[in-house]
Amino acid sequence: MASYFEEHNCEPTVPEEQYRQNALLELARSLLSGMDIDLGGLDFTEWDQRLPPPASKQVVESLPRVTITPEQADTVLKCPVCLIEFEEGETVRRLPCEHLFHSACILPWLGKTNSCPLCRDELPTDSPEYEEYKKDKARRKQQEQRLEDLHGAMYT
Ligand SMILES: [Zn+2]
Ligand SMILES: [Zn+2]
The missing domain is CATH 3.30.40.10 (Zinc/RING finger domain, C3HC4 (zinc finger))
Incomplete structure (x- = not known):
């Protein structure tokens, strides 16, 4: 399998740098696969199609x-x-x-739904099911943010 640097046709300046970048890539990949497990295990997609409570x-x-x-x-x-x-x-x-x-x-x-009709900013609801969905969504967002940060760290 080609290494990251062969794929991108460039040479690392120092070996330590290559090690650091490969480690970050590994971390990013394991985060990505972890995300897949989360998405498969919890199916809240119906909330995406329905008005929140x-x-x-x-x-x-x-x-x-x-x-x-x-x-x-x-x-x-x-x-x-x-x-x-x-x-x-x-x-x-x-x-x-x-x-x-x-x-x-x-x-x-x-009384129908929990978001501001102008900007869709959400208020808390009395539905434990929906609150759980929101938490899950926030977790996924956080994971995406971490991946972005990792990506940023790799290329700076
Ligand atoms: Zn009015
Ligand atoms: Zn608003």
């Missing part, structure tokens, strides 16, 4: 109520759901992503 009731109830300031009213800030401009002094709900909505617009939405 409603936002947690407790979280929705504790969404901060904010009052529209004269400055915000001046910038013609609109509720993204109904597209009506907010009026100065009006009380609206703020999602963690900082987007503002009328209570009457956002509450029914969050």
Whole structure:
């Protein structure tokens, strides 16, 4: 089997460097195969096709109520759901992503699904099944990040 450097038609400058790069490649490959096992063992793909569950009731109830300031009213800030401009002094709900909505617009939405309709930023849910899926997704993302870091380390 051709070595990494033969495949890429270049010579390592020092033998220690070659050893380090091969070790990193090995590590990257074992991470990749580990990822395959994870993906095969846990099948959460149905969540990818389906609307996530409603936002947690407790979280929705504790969404901060904010009052529209004269400055915000001046910038013609609109509720993204109904597209009506907010009026100065009006009380609206703020999602963690900082987007503002009328209570009457956002509450029914969050009773259906857990993400901001504008930026899809997700709120916690009351569904243990979905929370597990989210954790798994975050783990996979982390693994991808580690691979990217390894790749970065190999080529710098
Ligand atoms: Zn609205
Ligand atoms: Zn948002």
